[in-house]
Amino acid sequence: MNELTVSQAAIPAVAETPAERLYRAFLESQTANTRAAYAKDIDFFASFLGEPSAASAMSHLLALSGGDGNALLLDYRTHMVDAKLAPSTINRRLSAIRSAAKLARTIGFSNWEPEVAGLKAQVYRDTTGPGLEGTRTMIEIALTNTHPGIAVRDVALIRLMFDLALRRGECVSLDLEDLDLAGKRIWILGKGRKQKEARTLPDKTAVALTAWLDEREKYAAPEQHAVFISLSGNSHGRRITGRGVHWVIAGVGADSGYKTRPHGLRHASITTALDVNNGDLRAAQQHARHANPQTTMRYDDNRRDLAGKVAESIANVL
Structure with a gap:
């Protein structure tokens, strides 16, 4: 062979x-x-x-x-x-x-296929993230950074992850050509997608991005097309990495009194979407871009703690 x-x-x-x-x-x-x-x-x-x-x-x-x-x-x-x-x-x-x-x-290179199944994973053990108040605190703390570029960059990152429920990879892969601030739209390459899709930018998110882009020009390396760049170390002025985004969010979270990570902001976004839209699962699913509605339902179940309420009702009759 x-x-x-x-x-x-x-x-x-x-x-x-x-x-x-x-x-x-x-x-x-x-x-x-x-x-x-x-x-x-x-x-x-x-x-x-x-x-x-x-x-x-x-x-x-x-x-x-x-x-x-x-x-x-x-x-x-x-x-x-x-x-x-x-x-x-x-x-x-x-x-x-x-x-x-x-x-x-x-195509004929083998006459068999593997039949070994994977393991049953424990998914979405924590679907809350820092929550609305925690995210608001993170933005306030990020703005206190003495480095003006880092301050507005971090706020823009937090805004995108929370307001649009973006994953860190989706933020990292953003290029300048993916932004239409005048039209309040952004094009992202979603998980498992081969083509970029448009998302509407809320006013506050567009303001945060505009503030960052104004600062970005001072630090970006020549012909650097990435929206988000590193502002420290050997990669200064170049596209920030997924690991770099992790340290940004974990750092701001710790300074705010929260143990969080980039995906925690997405979790907080989806949970908040359910809260402020009266538990509208279809709307939250579209916001999160979940292919399976069951995934969104896990957020709703955790948000309302249905199992906890049932357990409490049973305990009270014993």
């Missing part, structure tokens, strides 16, 4: 083998974030097998019979559980392998 490659490097000058074309097509069919994550996940699988590369790891797996291949993946899953990896991480790493193997079978 030809060796598969998960390299994201430039295509070499030599002709690709059919297997190399297959795997390159597989990676390119994913969104940018998924593509990078899948490549890293298969690298982890290669380390487990002791193979020198992700390419040889996939060739190793797909050369096995279906029974032996699934037995190997069961061992791999057990290894990850023993390493105390989060269920979501284990499931994503197995998903990367399943996706590659499915495509390999489709």
